[in-house]
Amino acid sequence: MSSLADFTTCELSDALVKLGLSHGGLLPDITIRSPRNGEDTRVCGPAYTVQMVWASDEAAPKLRAHFVDTAPAGSVMLIDAPPQAKNAVWGGLMTAGAKARGVLGVVISGRCRDLAEHLVAGFPVFARGQSTLGQSPFTRPSAVNVPLTISSPDTSGPHAFPAVTVEPGDWIVADMDGVVCVPTALQSKVVELAAKGREVDAKCMADIQSGRGIQETFAEHRGKPKL
Amino acid sequence: MSSLADFTTCELSDALVKLGLSHGGLLPDITIRSPRNGEDTRVCGPAYTVQMVWASDEAAPKLRAHFVDTAPAGSVMLIDAPPQAKNAVWGGLMTAGAKARGVLGVVISGRCRDLAEHLVAGFPVFARGQSTLGQSPFTRPSAVNVPLTISSPDTSGPHAFPAVTVEPGDWIVADMDGVVCVPTALQSKVVELAAKGREVDAKCMADIQSGRGIQETFAEHRGKPKL
């Protein structure tokens, strides 16, 4: 029996697009930072969400516990930071704490620091960028286990990429190609479609590697002349 | 007898600048993605061009064959995608098809996916970014063997970097430093100037490594006090 963890993020995006999600679950431009060579790395687990806000935002809620201390074992930490923030919202002590609690990895719509420490710890870290600055006095955690709306900073106009809202517990899958969110309700359908897609792609790959044309191959195995 | 493939992209840009091309042939900010360590990688061949358009663009022409199936052996595939597109226009099956046809590599003004597959295949891929999303329903190939105008998304104003128009058959050279287009008509002059430039640079390098000042070295070998 397959599970989400068996599939690449590309296979999962293909399934989500087939199910009508116009963004295919993609959280764009968040890339692998640790481990260095990511071919064998795939993080897959339910999202434990963390909302960072500007420290100057007095109106936003405050937390009573450290956001790492309340992360469940087996979860993937997903952090959303203000897009303009130049400071890191994740560092070496956070990786140590998350690892000790059994967190599988961290995905940051924002920056990380202490890269050497994550590499030594072998802890998977995905982020938009890096920094030497910590949270204080720039940003602070405001809420955990809340929906996060991850938007792309660099698109606007008619072709703007849609923001992806991640609910706590939605599945986060991250590998070399990027980070995808699979809504809990779609999990079994996505696994089913991804397994079918893989089967079809394997047939296509065998034919194409043997020198057969892609158009002819797609027409036979995908049942339509996909250009 | 030297050929374009003997020179680095930097040497070729220097020659093109000397010939009066204000952009030095550079297609900016397209970086090597596969293989991982690119020191020994240089792709050099005539451009087979592919224009991607938004899938919603009904007015743009349509192709009758898959764009990979019509790529000539020995060519370098050059793909131009809409700058805002967050989806990949190149993946593992495309690499398999291109490799089977003897295409030398792919240069994408846009995104790729299935990175692990390109690395395993040892197929050279240069791109602006990565994604988990495929073409559909975002973009589609519209034309092959047409001129492509590659522009820099992030410049404007008086110092905007000029767009580079690549004609089918123009030479594309790509290595660790970037991607350069050499117009067919300039090929022999570029080889000649790049060979001269290399000779001068080798003399400069020997002197500089031995501790001689750069200004004095340039004055002797370049014949002008270049600061």
Place this chain on the structure above:
Amino acid sequence: MSSLADFTTCELSDALVKLGLSHGGLLPDITIRSPRNGEDTRVCGPAYTVQMVWASDEAAPKLRAHFVDTAPAGSVMLIDAPPQAKNAVWGGLMTAGAKARGVLGVVISGRCRDLAEHLVAGFPVFARGQSTLGQSPFTRPSAVNVPLTISSPDTSGPHAFPAVTVEPGDWIVADMDGVVCVPTALQSKVVELAAKGREVDAKCMADIQSGRGIQETFAEHRGKPKL
């Protein structure tokens, strides 16, 4: 007795923030390019500053000597180029000259080229981007040993990251996490605070790795409930 070179850029930024510098000394988004694996690389030395200007800027001062020839041994070269420039302001011959003079490394708010040469030379290069184009006819060195104001190209509005002004002789420290400037006058205080910070962090790390909560750990060793 500790010195700046003993500390990571993150530890130094923490100390600078504690001393009231709102930018923590960070020159954002300048990343390590050479050597390839940067875990063991830390460049630390007084800044030898170089201001590049557009070549079309006739009003800006001109240099009488090549900017590399006048770099002192033991310094870190810090170069500021116009943010929009797509050309490199540093290449293989510059690395050879700088290495021959005993320069420790180069930090470029701008682009470099000839990456393979820096890697072979084992010379540390930090930059914002890469290119195949050299200086001419795009930019030129205008002044050395002048204050440089390094600003972040992509922020504006109320949360814009402050520009960092680097005086000649200020300390530049660069590693995998980024590049930090430590003003000369703050050097001894920064070393003192960074040493204290490291001691506290080491205690925190031991506790956190043993499974203790981060909040409790911070409360004990940092003396406040830092979330």
